Amino acid sequence: MQKLKGKKAVITGANSGIGLATAKLFIKEGAEVIITGRNATSVEKAVEELGSNAHGIVSDAGKMDNLLTLQKEVRDIFPSIDIVFANAGIAVFKPFELIDESTYDQTMNINTKGVFFTLQQLTPLLKEGGSVVLNATILVHSGFASASVYAASKGAVLSLAKSLAVELADKNIRVNSISPGPISTPIYDKMGMDQEAIEAFANDLQQKIPLRRFGGADEVAKAALFLSSDESSFVTGSEITVAEARILISK
Template sequence: MGMLVGKVAVITGGNSGIGLSAAKTFAAEGAQVVITGRRQQAVDDAIEQIGAGALGIQGDVADLTHHDRIAKEIANKFGALDIYMANAGINTITHSAEVSEAEYDAQFAVNTRGVFFGVQKLAPIMRDGGAIILTGSIASEKVLDGHAVYAGSKAALGAFARSWSIELKSRGIRVNVLSPGPVDTEILAKLGIPAEQRGTFEKAMAEAIPLGRMGLPEELAKAALFLATDASSFVTGVNLRVDGGMTLL
């Protein structure tokens, strides 16, 4: 029997990358998975890949009404929620001197504001003993070139997790941060790394990571599964770095 049979899980940004891999893993373990994403076609494509009766809700986590709609749909369809993975995020790599107001606002709107109000709206419909997972980043601890705004937006998640772990302790709801290092997903192309430079980029990453390679989405999904299940029943308020040791250097 799967580790998540009978559980309802919502994953924001579940249409690609780490979110999609986590959705597949949760579904394979028996969870009823609901994903969200900004583009309807991407959500529909992801649902086909996830299978197992997964559902999709199109919308932007920066829009606070989106969270109200998610909460309403989950309550109507399933009655309650067991796992919430606030995974949606964006990153614009720009030196601080060149960051525009629009870039700054967009990253904080999605990465920070969207996470805060998502938890605010969905925690009330979570079953006691549930799990909240916030997808952070090692950028919140390790200085990376051009990541100042992104790092700031992700650093807030650690403070959220610690506060919510105490605020929700009477209900047994655990809140943890999952902080990936470099992961081999389609986001690399979105960050502007051309195909012809991929080999050079991977070599540079391998040299910067003690384990000698980038992570795989499946490895992050396994870590998320740990935080979502009773395997981590005595773990709350932590920042789990899944980075091949990169933060150590």
């Protein structure tokens, strides 16, 4: 039996990586899905790949004017929704002293402010019994060199999930987070590092988590499915770490 039969879901930042893998799984499990992304061509390509149960909205999570029209744009496709997966995000890994104001603002605008106002726009469309899932990172729980602004931006996301779990409980809406460990997605190619630096970074990161490998986007999608489906009907205000790393050992 399909776990999301008849459900309507919105997944932000789903033209690639974890968002795209989650959209594929949700559709396989019977949902109709709206994906968002900031690039029209990438969104169009992903919708084509996902098939007729997918719709695309071009919306930049780092731009307030885009965020403020999101509710209307979603309502034009689905009058109400069951699931929001606030997944859109960027990762910047740089030594603390090299984080300038523009990098700080861009990271916080997309990863923190973007999630905040995405949810402010979309939670009014959620039906009773709906589910919200936020995408954070395991790096929130452990010091990791060069992750200062990224981890801080995601720490706020985890905190937001706790507050919203309480505020939305009256409508029987559950709010939970996923904190992935290192997952093989295009995010590493977008960090502005050369291939050698990416490989060194990736090797270091995976040696610091118990399973000592990169996960697949589909492995995070399965956690998102659990938290979005009735299988987690009494789970709210919680966090699933997809590859634990509160036990980071060294720099």
